[in-house]
Structures are given as structure tokens and as C-alpha cells.
Amino acid sequence: MVIAEIIEIMHTSTIIHDTVLEDYDALEKGNAAHRIYASSVAGNKISILAGDFLLSRASVLLSSLRNTAIVEIMASALEAIMKGQMQLHRPVTQKFGMETYQKNLATRTGNLLASGCQCVALVAGYERGSEVAKAAFDYGMHIGIAYQMMKDLKITEKNYEKLLLKMKQCLDGGECPPFDPYELNEPLQRAGALMFAIDAEPELEKYARDGFDNIDSLLMVREKIVEFKAVEGVQKCAEKHVEEAIQALSILPQSEHIAALQNLAYMLVEPSQYRIQRASYDSKGALIARGKATEKSGTQVVQLLRSARQGARLGLFSMGEHVKGTIDRMSERIRRAGKQKDGENK
Numbered sequence: 001m002v003i004a005e006i007i008e009i010m011h012t013s014t015i016i017h018d019t020v021l022e023d024y025d026a027l028e029k030g031n032a033a034h035r036i037y038a039s040s041v042a043g044n045k046i047s048i049l050a051g052d053f054l055l056s057r058a059s060v061l062l063s064s065l066r067n068t069a070i071v072e073i074m075a076s077a078l079e080a081i082m083k084g085q086m087q088l089h090r091p092v093t094q095k096f097g098m099e100t101y102q103k104n105l106a107t108r109t110g111n112l113l114a115s116g117c118q119c120v121a122l123v124a125g126y127e128r129g130s131e132v133a134k135a136a137f138d139y140g141m142h143i144g145i146a147y148q149m150m151k152d153l154k155i156t157e158k159n160y161e162k163l164l165l166k167m168k169q170c171l172d173g174g175e176c177p178p179f180d181p182y183e184l185n186e187p188l189q190r191a192g193a194l195m196f197a198i199d200a201e202p203e204l205e206k207y208a209r210d211g212f213d214n215i216d217s218l219l220m221v222r223e224k225i226v227e228f229k230a231v232e233g234v235q236k237c238a239e240k241h242v243e244e245a246i247q248a249l250s251i252l253p254q255s256e257h258i259a260a261l262q263n264l265a266y267m268l269v270e271p272s273q274y275r276i277q278r279a280s281y282d283s284k285g286a287l288i289a290r291g292k293a294t295e296k297s298g299t300q301v302v303q304l305l306r307s308a309r310q311g312a313r314l315g316l317f318s319m320g321e322h323v324k325g326t327i328d329r330m331s332e333r334i335r336r337a338g339k340q341k342d343g344e345n346k
Contacts, residue, residue, distance in 0.1 A: 002065060003123065006058050006074060007116040013054035014081055014108075020044045022182070069128055070119045077115035084108020096208045098237065101195040102145060105152075110144030135248045139261065142245035146238040147268045147276075152192050153234050154273070160222065167215070184218055185211040193230035194221065196237075200228040238269045 019031040021040045033050070034043030055078070062071050084107035094100045117140030121133040163184075191208065198204045204224060212218045225231070242265045249258055267275045274280050280288055 002061055003070070003074075003116055003119050006061050007112060009054050009058040009061070010074075010078060010081065010112060013051040013058070014085065016047050016051040016054070017085070020047050067122070070122055073115045073119055073122075077112045080107050080111035081109075084111075096195060096205045097199045098192075098195050101192055102149075102237075105145045105148045106141060109148035110141040113144035113147075114138070114140035116140060131251055135251050138248035139245045139265075142241040142248065143265050143268055146241040146245070146265070147273075149192055149234060149238040149241070150269055150271070150273055153231065153238075154271075156191050156193055157231070163218075184213070184215070192234045193225045196230040196233040197221070197225050197228045200230075235269065235271070242266060242269050 016031065019029075019034075021030050021034060021044055023040075030040065030043050031047060033046035034040060037043050037046070058074075058078070062074055065071065084104055087104050088108065094103075114137045117136040118128075118133050121130070121136040122128060124132075126132045194204065194208055198208060201224060204221060207217060207221050212221070245265045246262050249261060252258055264276070267273070274290065275287065282288055
């Protein structure tokens with residue numbers, strides 16, 4: 001249980017550090033500290049101190065185990081988290097694409113779970129270089145990558161949706177404030193879908209490297225993401241990691257515990273990740289049924305097209321013939337996808 005606590009504490013510290021606000025962020029985007037002090041400066045100070053305190057607490061717990069191998073493994077995992085977080089926004093030393101993206105996921109998330117699983121094997125009495133310890137490491141690495149990949153995808157899609165919704169509200173209100181570069185580039189922060197699209201069309205790399213400077217380029221890249229079915233591609237990539245995680249467990253005898261680990265892996269790649277969220281369970285541990293309002297209908301491609309349509313409707317933001325063509329192509333894809341969906345419902 002101590003190792004589980006250490007992993008949870010380390011992960012929580014990174015979440016707190018992630019909520020440190022930039023100058024352009026609203027207080028609502030922060031954590032409880034920002035709301036209590038009603039200040040981004042004070043909230044940021046508390047967030048940094050709280051995150052650092054949790055990391056120091058994890059170090060104390062590590063030392064209590066009195067096992068140098070475990071201390072070494074978990075210390076390396078902590079170092080990997082920090083490296084991964086620093087590489088998150090702009091991995092400038094490597095080419096952009098899914099390979100680089102997955103390496104970053106392995107560093108900032110996969111390594112922590114992999115190291116934790118490996119340490120559990122050590123506590124159980126297995127040698128560090130044993131097949132069981134290696135299988136445990138591989139399982140943790142693959143579920144960590146799959147989990148973070150799906151989480152990043154949710155964040156990316158939510159950022160796009162928020163931006164496109166703001167564009168629609170501007171049109172409805174008849175007045176539109178300027179969009180600053182930070183707001184345009186927010187959807188790029190964890191853009192696995194863009195990395196997938198770059199593999200199909202390398203020219204898109206400049207947008208991942210330099211960001212968007214206008215709405216035209218944002219809409220054009222969004223259309224490319226839809227064209228190359230990048231969201232589906234990321235989903236399939238995450239599912240592949242789940243299969244590899246389950247394969248890693250194959251050397252262990254089948255039991256209810258192994259079955260639970262297999263089920264957990266499949267839960268990670270559900271689009272909503274509903275069953276791995278604490279809020280989805282009541283005080284007795286029973287899963288809370290979702291209402292119809294929270295259910296997603298149709299495929300992710302259809303959802304993307306519907307979301308993109310919001311931006312495409314805005315002639316206000318179409319500043320060139322290229323974007324006009326993009327809007328026309330989006331509308332046609334929406335029409336075809338709608339017919340296909342109607343046929344499925346019948």
C-alpha cells in the first residue's frame with residue numbers, strides 16, 4: 001500500500017502544478033487555492049508549495065521502505081515526470097509526430113506507473129531483472145501511455161469545442177473581441193490528434209512548432225485532423241497499447257487479480273474514461289449510472305464534424321478563399337456523415 005500511496009502522491013503533485021495559472025488564464029481554470037484567495041498570484045504560490053510538499057512527502061515515504069532498489073526506481077520515475085512535463089508543450093529537439101508524442105507520454109506518465117508496478121513485484125519477492133518484474137513494468141508503461149493519450153485527447157477536443165463555441169457566440173452577439181495567440185494555441189497543448197495528422201502530412205509540423213497566428217490556419221488544421229481521421233487514429237493507438245499491456249500479463253497465471261488488471265486496461269480507452277473516475281462511484285463503491293444527458297451519440301468523427309461546423313458557419317472569421325473551401329468541404333462531410341448516421345439508426 002505504501003508504494004500505491006507514493007505513486008498517488010507524486011501524481012497528485014503534478015496535477016496541482018499543472019493548475020498554476022498563466023497571466024492570460026481566468027481564475028476559474030485554477031484550483032481551490034485560486035478561488036480561496038481570489039488571486040492568481042497567491043493561488044499560484046500556494047499551488048507550487050502544495051505540489052512541492054507532496055513531493056517531499058513522497059520522498060519521506062520512499063525512505064521508510066529501506067529498500068535502495070525501490071528508492072532508486074521511484075526517484076528515477078520522479079525525474080522522468082519532471083522531464084516529461086518540461087517537454088510537454090514543445091519537444092524542440094525531435095521531429096514532431098506520433099513517435100515523439102508517445103515518447104513524451106512514456107516519460108511524463110508511463111514511467112511512473114511502470115516503476116510502481118515494478119516495485120510491487122520487488123516487494124513481492126521477485127528480482128529486479130526477473131520476467132515477472134519486467135512484465136509488471138511493461139504493463140504499467142503501456143496502460144500509462146494509453147491512459148494519458150486518451151486524457152490528452154479529451155482535453156484537446158474540449159479546447160477546440162470551447163474555442164469554436166466562443167466563435168459562435170461572437171457571431172450570435174454581433175460583436176467579436178480579438179483572439180490572442182495564447183487562446184488560438186491552447187488546443188495545441190496536448191494535441192495528439194495533430195501529431196497523428198503530421199505523420200500523414202509533414203507540412204503541418206510548422207503549426208505544431210510555431211503555433212497558430214490566425215483563425216484561418218486553425219480551421220485549416222482542424223479540417224486536416226478530420227480528413228485524416230486523427231482522433232480515431234489516436235484512439236486505435238491507445239487501444240494497441242492496451243493490448244500490449246494485456247499481453248505483458250500473459251506470463252502470469254490467470255486469476256481474479258489478473259482479470260481485474262485486464263478489465264482496468266480496457267476501461268482506460270473508453271472515450272469518456274467514465275469508469276476510472278472517482279466521481280463515477282458512490283460512497284459504497286457502486287458505479288453511478290449515467291443519465292442520457294451525459295451519453296455521447298454517434299462516432300467521434302461525426303462529433304468532430306459537428307463541432308467544426310460551428311466554426312465553419314462563421315463567415316466573420318473566414319479571411320481567405322482557402323478557408324472558404326475548407327468550410328465547404330466540412331459541410332459536405334457533415335452532410336454525408338449525417339446520412340450515414342441516419343442509416344445506422346434505422
